[in-house]
Amino acid sequence: DAGITQSPRHKVTETGTPVTLRCHQTENHRYMYWYRQDPGHGLRLIHYSYGVKDTDKGEVSDGYSVSRSKTEDFLLTLESATSSQTSVYFCAISVRDRDSYEQYFGPGTRLTVT
Amino acid sequence: AQSVAQPEDQVNVAEGNPLTVKCTYSVSGNPYLFWYVQYPNRGLQFLLKYITGDNLVKGSYGFEAEFNKSQTSFHLKKPSALVSDSALYFCAVRDWDSSYKLIFGSGTRLLVRP
Numbered sequence: 001d002a003g004i005t006q007s008p009r010h011k012v013t014e015t016g017t018p019v020t021l022r023c024h025q026t027e028n029h030r031y032m033y034w035y036r037q038d039p040g041h042g043l044r045l046i047h048y049s050y051g052v053k054d055t056d057k058g059e060v061s062d063g064y065s066v067s068r069s070k071t072e073d074f075l076l077t078l079e080s081a082t083s084s085q086t087s088v089y090f091c092a093i094s095v096r097d098r099d100s101y102e103q104y105f106g107p108g109t110r111l112t113v114t
Numbered sequence: 115a116q117s118v119a120q121p122e123d124q125v126n127v128a129e130g131n132p133l134t135v136k137c138t139y140s141v142s143g144n145p146y147l148f149w150y151v152q153y154p155n156r157g158l159q160f161l162l163k164y165i166t167g168d169n170l171v172k173g174s175y176g177f178e179a180e181f182n183k184s185q186t187s188f189h190l191k192k193p194s195a196l197v198s199d200s201a202l203y204f205c206a207v208r209d210w211d212s213s214y215k216l217i218f219g220s221g222t223r224l225l226v227r228p
Contacts, residue, residue, distance in 0.1 A: 105157035
C-alpha cells in the first residue's frame with residue numbers, strides 16, 4: 001500500500017457525531033487525496049492537498065473538511081455525520097514516475113453511520 | 115470536463131479465455147489514462163497507464179491495454195484469464211489542472227469462472 005496507512009480501518013458512529021479519519025504517509029509526498037467509494041459511483045474525490053496547509057475541494061466536498069498540518073498526515077473530518085456518509089474512504093498520494101504521476105492508495109476505512 | 119465511462123457493470127469469462135474490460139473517455143487535449151484493480155477488502159492497485167507513445171501498453175499481472183484515439187477507448191485486456199483475476203477494475207483519466215487528481219469510472223466487476 002505504498003507506505004500509506006489509514007486509521008481507523010473500521011468505524012461505526014451515530015448520526016450527528018463528529019468523525020475524523022487519518023491518513024499517514026511515510027515518504028513526504030506533496031499531493032494527498034481523500035476519495036469515497038460507493039457502489040455504482042466508483043471513486044469520487046472529496047478533498048485534496050498540495051502541501052502543508054494547502055487544500056482544495058473535490059467533487060463531493062459538502063459535509064467534509066480536511067487539514068494538513070504536517071506533510072505526512074492528512075485528516076478528513078465529518079463535522080456531523082449523516083447516513084449518506086456511510087461509505088468506504090480511501091486516501092491516496094501522487095508519486096512521480098518519469099514523465100507522469102501515479103496515484104497509490106491506502107487500505108481504506110469503512111465507515112458506517114447509524 | 116474530463117470523464118471516463120465503463121459500460122459494463124460485470125464481465126464474466128472462463129479461465130483460460132481472453133478477457134476485455136471496456137473503457138471510453140472524453141477529454142479535451144491528450145489523455146493520461148490509467149487502470150486500477152481492487153481485490154476484496156483492499157485498496158486500489160495500479161495496473162498500467164497510457165501517457166504517450168505506443169498504443170499498446172503492458173502492465174502488471176500480464177494485463178495490457180489498447181489506446182484507440184479514433185474510438186476514444188482504452189480497453190483492458192489479458193490473453194488468458196485466471197480465477198485470481200476476479201476483482202473490481204477501474205479506469206481513470208487525469209484531470210487537467212495542477213493537482214494530478216484522477217477521475218474514475220464506475221468500475222467493472224470481473225468474474226473468472228474455473
